[in-house]
Amino acid sequence: MTSFASEIEQAIATVRADVARLHAELVRYGLVVWTGGNVSGRVRVSAEGDRDLFVIKPSGVGYDHLAPANMILCDLDGAVIPGTPGSDRAPSSDTAAHAYVYRNMPEVGGVVHTHSDYAVAWAARGEEIPCVITAMADEFGGPIPVGPFAIIGDDSIGRGIVQTLRGHRSRAVLMQNHGPFTIGVDAADAVKAAVMVEDAARTVHLAREAGPLIPIPQEAIDRLYQRYQNVYGQSADTRR
Amino acid sequence: MTSFASEIEQAIATVRADVARLHAELVRYGLVVWTGGNVSGRVRVSAEGDRDLFVIKPSGVGYDHLAPANMILCDLDGAVIPGTPGSDRAPSSDTAAHAYVYRNMPEVGGVVHTHSDYAVAWAARGEEIPCVITAMADEFGGPIPVGPFAIIGDDSIGRGIVQTLRGHRSRAVLMQNHGPFTIGVDAADAVKAAVMVEDAARTVHLAREAGPLIPIPQEAIDRLYQRYQNVYGQSADTRR
Amino acid sequence: MTSFASEIEQAIATVRADVARLHAELVRYGLVVWTGGNVSGRVRVSAEGDRDLFVIKPSGVGYDHLAPANMILCDLDGAVIPGTPGSDRAPSSDTAAHAYVYRNMPEVGGVVHTHSDYAVAWAARGEEIPCVITAMADEFGGPIPVGPFAIIGDDSIGRGIVQTLRGHRSRAVLMQNHGPFTIGVDAADAVKAAVMVEDAARTVHLAREAGPLIPIPQEAIDRLYQRYQNVYGQSADTRR
Amino acid sequence: MTSFASEIEQAIATVRADVARLHAELVRYGLVVWTGGNVSGRVRVSAEGDRDLFVIKPSGVGYDHLAPANMILCDLDGAVIPGTPGSDRAPSSDTAAHAYVYRNMPEVGGVVHTHSDYAVAWAARGEEIPCVITAMADEFGGPIPVGPFAIIGDDSIGRGIVQTLRGHRSRAVLMQNHGPFTIGVDAADAVKAAVMVEDAARTVHLAREAGPLIPIPQEAIDRLYQRYQNVYGQSADTRR
Numbered sequence: 011m012t013s014f015a016s017e018i019e020q021a022i023a024t025v026r027a028d029v030a031r032l033h034a035e036l037v038r039y040g041l042v043v044w045t046g047g048n049v050s051g052r053v054r055v056s057a058e059g060d061r062d063l064f065v066i067k068p069s070g071v072g073y074d075h076l077a078p079a080n081m082i083l084c085d086l087d088g089a090v091i092p093g094t095p096g097s098d099r100a101p102s103s104d105t106a107a108h109a110y111v112y113r114n115m116p117e118v119g120g121v122v123h124t125h126s127d128y129a130v131a132w133a134a135r136g137e138e139i140p141c142v143i144t145a146m147a148d149e150f151g152g153p154i155p156v157g158p159f160a161i162i163g164d165d166s167i168g169r170g171i172v173q174t175l176r177g178h179r180s181r182a183v184l185m186q187n188h189g190p191f192t193i194g195v196d197a198a199d200a201v202k203a204a205v206m207v208e209d210a211a212r213t214v215h216l217a218r219e220a221g222p223l224i225p226i227p228q229e230a231i232d233r234l235y236q237r238y239q240n241v242y243g244q245s246a247d248t249r250r
Numbered sequence: 251m252t253s254f255a256s257e258i259e260q261a262i263a264t265v266r267a268d269v270a271r272l273h274a275e276l277v278r279y280g281l282v283v284w285t286g287g288n289v290s291g292r293v294r295v296s297a298e299g300d301r302d303l304f305v306i307k308p309s310g311v312g313y314d315h316l317a318p319a320n321m322i323l324c325d326l327d328g329a330v331i332p333g334t335p336g337s338d339r340a341p342s343s344d345t346a347a348h349a350y351v352y353r354n355m356p357e358v359g360g361v362v363h364t365h366s367d368y369a370v371a372w373a374a375r376g377e378e379i380p381c382v383i384t385a386m387a388d389e390f391g392g393p394i395p396v397g398p399f400a401i402i403g404d405d406s407i408g409r410g411i412v413q414t415l416r417g418h419r420s421r422a423v424l425m426q427n428h429g430p431f432t433i434g435v436d437a438a439d440a441v442k443a444a445v446m447v448e449d450a451a452r453t454v455h456l457a458r459e460a461g462p463l464i465p466i467p468q469e470a471i472d473r474l475y476q477r478y479q480n481v482y483g484q485s486a487d488t489r490r
Numbered sequence: 491m492t493s494f495a496s497e498i499e500q501a502i503a504t505v506r507a508d509v510a511r512l513h514a515e516l517v518r519y520g521l522v523v524w525t526g527g528n529v530s531g532r533v534r535v536s537a538e539g540d541r542d543l544f545v546i547k548p549s550g551v552g553y554d555h556l557a558p559a560n561m562i563l564c565d566l567d568g569a570v571i572p573g574t575p576g577s578d579r580a581p582s583s584d585t586a587a588h589a590y591v592y593r594n595m596p597e598v599g600g601v602v603h604t605h606s607d608y609a610v611a612w613a614a615r616g617e618e619i620p621c622v623i624t625a626m627a628d629e630f631g632g633p634i635p636v637g638p639f640a641i642i643g644d645d646s647i648g649r650g651i652v653q654t655l656r657g658h659r660s661r662a663v664l665m666q667n668h669g670p671f672t673i674g675v676d677a678a679d680a681v682k683a684a685v686m687v688e689d690a691a692r693t694v695h696l697a698r699e700a701g702p703l704i705p706i707p708q709e710a711i712d713r714l715y716q717r718y719q720n721v722y723g724q725s726a727d728t729r730r
Numbered sequence: 731m732t733s734f735a736s737e738i739e740q741a742i743a744t745v746r747a748d749v750a751r752l753h754a755e756l757v758r759y760g761l762v763v764w765t766g767g768n769v770s771g772r773v774r775v776s777a778e779g780d781r782d783l784f785v786i787k788p789s790g791v792g793y794d795h796l797a798p799a800n801m802i803l804c805d806l807d808g809a810v811i812p813g814t815p816g817s818d819r820a821p822s823s824d825t826a827a828h829a830y831v832y833r834n835m836p837e838v839g840g841v842v843h844t845h846s847d848y849a850v851a852w853a854a855r856g857e858e859i860p861c862v863i864t865a866m867a868d869e870f871g872g873p874i875p876v877g878p879f880a881i882i883g884d885d886s887i888g889r890g891i892v893q894t895l896r897g898h899r900s901r902a903v904l905m906q907n908h909g910p911f912t913i914g915v916d917a918a919d920a921v922k923a924a925v926m927v928e929d930a931a932r933t934v935h936l937a938r939e940a941g942p943l944i945p946i947p948q949e950a951i952d953r954l955y956q957r958y959q960n961v962y963g964q965s966a967d968t969r970r
Contacts, residue, residue: 039763043279043445046385125385127449131457134382136464142854144881144908145766145845161384161470162477187466188384202764209763209847215460217851220935224856226907230881237882283519283689284682286625365625367689371697374622376704401624401710402717427706428624455700523759523929524922526865605865607929611937614862616944641864641950642957667946668864695940 018055025051025065025197026078026095032201033067033076039205041126045070048102051197052112052119053083059116062086066108068099086113103162110168111193115176120197122204125189128211132156133184139207139214142223144234146210151179151235154207159186167191179235182207258295265291265305265437266318266335272441273307273316279445281366285310288342291437292352292359293323299356302326306348308339326353343402350408351433355416360437362444365429368451372396373424379447379454382463384474386450391419391475394447399426407431419475422447498535505531505545505677506558506575512681513547513556519685521606525550528582531677532592532599533563539596542566546588548579566593583642590648591673595656600677602684605669608691612636613664619687619694622703624714626694629686631659631715639666647671659715662687738775745771745785745917746798746815752921753787753796759925761846765790768822771917772832772839773803779836782806786828788819806833823882830888831913835896840917842924845909848931852876853904859927859934862943864954866934869926871899871955879906887911899955902927 029051036042036049050066052059065081082101083094088109090097102108108121132139132154139154141147146154157174160166171191174183181203182192190207194200217223269291276282276289290306292299305321322341323334328349330337342348348361372379372394379394381387386394397414400406411431414423421443422432430447434440457463509531516522516529530546532539545561562581563574568589570577582588588601612619612634619634621627626634637654640646651671654663661683662672670687674680697703749771756762756769770786772779785801802821803814808829810817822828828841852859852874859874861867866874877894880886891911894903901923902912910927914920937943 043449044442125383125449125453127453127456130383130385130453131460134454134457134463135461137461142907143845143850145850159464159466159470161474163473187382187464205763209845213845213847213850214854215456216847216935217854219460220851220939221855221857223854224879224907226879230879233883234881283685365623365689365693367693367696370623370625370693371700374694374697374703375701377701399704399706399710401714403713427622427704455696459700523925605863605929605933607933607936610863610865610933611940614934614937614943615941617941639944639946639950641954643953667862667944695936699940 018053021053022063022065022083023078025053026081026083028197029065029067029081030076030078032197033073035201035205036122036124037073039208041124041204041208042073043125045072047124048104048108048122049197049201050102050105050108050112050121054119059112060086062112063091064108064112066105067102068096069102071099084109104167106162106165107167107171107191110165111171111191114168114172115193117195118193120194120200122192122194122197122200123189124204124208126204126208126211128215129182129184129190129208130188131215132211133186133189136186138184139211140223140225141231142217142226143210143213144226145206146214147226147231147234148238149203149206150182150210151239152231154180154182154184154210157183157185157191159188258293261293262303262305262323263318265293266321266323268437269305269307269321270316270318272437273313275441275445276362276364277313279448281364281444281448282313283365285312287364288344288348288362289437289441290342290345290348290361294359299352300326302352303331304348304352306345307342308336309342311339324349344407346402346405347407347411347431350405351411351431354408354412355433357435358433358440360434360440362432362434362437362440363429364444364448366444366448366451368455369422369424369430369448370428371455372451373426373429376426378424379451380463380465381471382457382466383450383453384466385446386454387466387471387474388478389443389446390422390450391479392471394420394422394424394450397423397425397431399428498533501533502543502545502563503558505533506561506563508677509545509547509561510556510558512677513553515681515685516602516604517553519688521604521684521688522553523605525552527604528584528588528602529677529681530582530585530588530592530601534599539592540566542592543571544588544592546585547582548576549582551579564589584647586642586645587647587651587671590645591651591671594648594652595673597675598673600674600680602672602674602677602680603669604684604688606684606688606691608695609662609664609670609688610668611695612691613666613669616666618664619691620703620705621711622697622706623690623693624706625686626690627706627711627714628718629683630662630690631719632711634660634662634664634687634690637663637665637671639668738773741773742783742785742803743798745773746801746803748917749785749787749801750796750798752917753793755921755925756842756844757793759928761844761924761928762793763845765792767844768824768828768842769917769921770822770825770828770832770841774839779832780806782832783811784828784832786825787822788816789822791819804829824887826882826885827887827891827911830885831891831911834888834892835913837915838913840914840920842912842914842917842920843909844924844928846924846928846931848935849902849904849910849928850908851935852931853906853909856906858904859931860943860945861951862937862946863930863933864946865926866930867946867951867954868958869923870902870930871959872951874900874902874904874927874930877903877905877911879908 048067053063055061080096082096083091088105157170160170192200192203288307293303295301320336322336323331328345397410400410432440432443528547533543535541560576562576563571568585637650640650672680672683768787773783775781800816802816803811808825877890880890912920912923
């Protein structure tokens with residue numbers, strides 16, 4: 011085995027372990043029920059991203075039974091890599107959407123999808139979440155946008171995610187009538203965004219049902235977002 | 251013991267274990283309190299179903315004390331089979347309703363009843379849950395219907411369930427002023443439906459209290475339902 | 491030690507164990523935070539109840555630190571019995587209210603008080619919970635009533651509980667601006683009532699915020715209540 | 731080491747252990763998600779408080795990874811004490827606000843900040859929580875006030891907390907569009923206040939969304955507050 015191949019193997023093993031482990035965070039924060047929801051993580055092979063791979067959850071398998079060895083390795087067209095661990099199972103039914111995001115957003119290293127209840131509630135009304143709390147300004151830099159109605163069967167979900175999030179500060183999109191998809195520099199970052207979008211969706215829902223909200227001035231939102239993205243946490247490695 | 255009798259014994263043991271274990275899912279998802287709620291599973295004896303048995307929870311026993319050996323074996327009239335493990339206890343007070351469903355819907359292999367809060371809230375208004383999120387289209391193929399007001403004492407609850415669900419895509423019915431009953435190909439499938447009906451009841455409740463909902467076109471609901479019932483998951487065995 | 495004294499000792503030990511253990515149910519069902527809430531259980535000494543004792547939680551002690559040995563034994567005036575385990579600590583600040591109930595309702599064997607959120611919400615409006623779900627009819631036989639505004643310092647809380655619940659089907663009262671008190675044949679029964687009153691408070695709150703409720707006919711409420719009180723469960727011993 | 735220095739070391743060790751342990755209470759009561767929220771505790775060095783130290787959580791570190799040794803020791807300007815355990819990491823991004831409180835309120839021994847959802851919802855409307863339940867009268871002696879809008883970057887958050895809480899009965903302030911800060915005689919007391927402010931925020935939210943609230947007479951609020959602050963619990967040491 012060449013040293014390069016060995017490095018790839020090591021990277022795959024790390025992402026398999028991260029993705030398996032991070033599914034437990036979806037359970038911990040109550041974002042999923044039964045076998046719903048999925049996390050994926052990119053395996054970087056080339057600087058351009060065009061030869062990369064990603065690791066994703068198998069379809070319809072319960073959260074008690076997820077382990078590195080049954081995560082599924084795919085190429086950026088969403089095809090399972092034959093002969094790898096887990097390749098005898100079908101990948102998540104949302105694999106095509108994840109693949110589309112990885113193909114079209116080389117900076118993205120992780121994607122998460124859930125049906126978390128408050129986020130889906132905003133999505134069922136096709137309504138963006140206004141940025142009225144400082145935690146949202148920190149994390150998302152403004153409102154959390156809505157993406158188009160799209161159903162499984164072609165590239166339309168992936169396209170809707172990319173069109174909405176490209177160039178947007180938010181790492182989360184609420185796909186109409188469906189639910190949130192989040193992206194991040196890696197799988198952990200996308201999971202954090204999935205946790206924070208539900209928290210924001212819940213808090214702003216509760217706030218608004220009891221009376222009018224006080225807006226945060228745009229200049230304050232900008233300052234909070236800049237600080238949080240650059241200063242918060244311990245270092246670039248552990249920032250999120 | 252003939253080989254056929256031995257097969258039946260084995261099937262009973264499997265259903266006892268499944269039914270005991272699946273009650274823990276009702277607790278995990280917060281669908282029950284104290285001793286409320288019940289799961290049953292059919293033991294297939296004949297192809298026509300007329301000689302079948304089913305296994306159900308004992309009445310008024312706490313969720314910490316459920317084990318295969320104290321589940322109760324009944325015939326399709328709801329009568330406890332004497333001399334079998336657990337037969338010294340009374341079966342769930344909803345046994346007659348479960349029995350009625352098994353007698354009249356041979357395709358049903360599992361029945362679940364809970365008082366999960368959001369589903370009961372829709373039931374207290376006698377209002378069906380509209381299908382405005384794709385997860386409901388996947389799972390239930392449309393709205394979740396309401397069944398008639400009926401109280402314990404005769405066949406009226408069982409009859410209301412069967413009349414509402416026969417020929418309906420939904421595996422869940424909200425019995426008016428009472429709560430959800432769900433059916434499935436086996437007990438696990440009916441438990442999944444009980445989890446998903448509460449999730450749908452909660453999400454649509456939250457969505458609607460904050461403003462008007464966007465309907466999903468019927469054609470999209472149909473496509474989602476067809477795909478999910480045929481493609482989702484690993485195989486026919488693990489599909490749900 | 492006479493045999494009678496020995497029986498009393500045994501009864502005290504049993505109630506201490508029950509009361510300590512049952513506090514964990516308040517935590518499990520989310521009815522209490524920090525050191526709030528309390529359970530007590532009567533120790534039957536005389537048939538008339540006038541010489542009875544009861545066991546109650548110490549004041550301001552966390553739920554992780556409750557054990558049979560630090561529960562506190564009191565007489566029916568609420569005075570701590572000197573020299574008994576736990577008697578070096580102050581009993582729950584609600585001890586006077588519990589004592590008043592035991593003095594004036596000889597049939598009561600357990601009392602529970604919590605600040606569970608939905609029940610307190612109804613109490614803050616001084617509004618009884620209407621009986622629109624069959625589980626309430628089973629358990630409480632009708633609406634859950636509101637008691638008067640009363641504050642700690644004299645017998646007014648105990649008096650309000652007794653005036654409201656004496657002769658009432660409901661084992662729960664919502665003391666105005668304060669919260670629920672429940673009674674039962676023993677401590678476990680009163681804890682069950684505390685769990686069910688919060689569940690009813692939550693479900694009816696959710697139901698009503700989305701539209702008009704369908705009433706249950708009085709005759710059906712009566713039948714449900716009669717059946718549940720007499721038939722449900724395994725026997726008189728395990729009925730609740 | 732002088733005896734005085736040894737006493738300080740002992741006090742630091744105790745506060746490190748308390749602060750690390752108390753973060754778990756924020757998780758237990760659902761007040762925080764991911765790495766959000768923080769607890770600090772003062773180390774008393776001088777009677778005047780001007781030479782005191784405090785211990786606080788590191789920035790952006792998960793709740794599963796908090797231990798006494800990675801808590802961070804700071805002076806009252808918020809500067810990390812070099813060469814002490816954890817001093818290689820950045821302290822919580824809210825450290826300046828905690829420091830400001832300790833500098834300006836010598837009686838305060840603990841500070842807590844969370845983004846608990848219901849409290850943040852009131853903060854997003856800039857609305858104080860009215861005192862309509864006896865538990866609030868006990869704990870906070872009246873309404874829970876709102877503080878000014880202020881963002882990280884200078885002393886404005888700390889100043890807003892101190893201006894609002896100095897001379898106020900409430901140990902909790904809802905900083906507008908941001909969230910609750912609580913203070914206490916020590917870290918445990920401030921954590922208790924953080925738990926109780928969310929409980930009050932949730933209960934009063936639920937109560938008010940269903941109809942008009944009954945006010946509690948001021949005289950009753952005063953009596954409840956006086957009693958609870960002086961009588962409740964076991965002694966001055968364990969009072970909270």
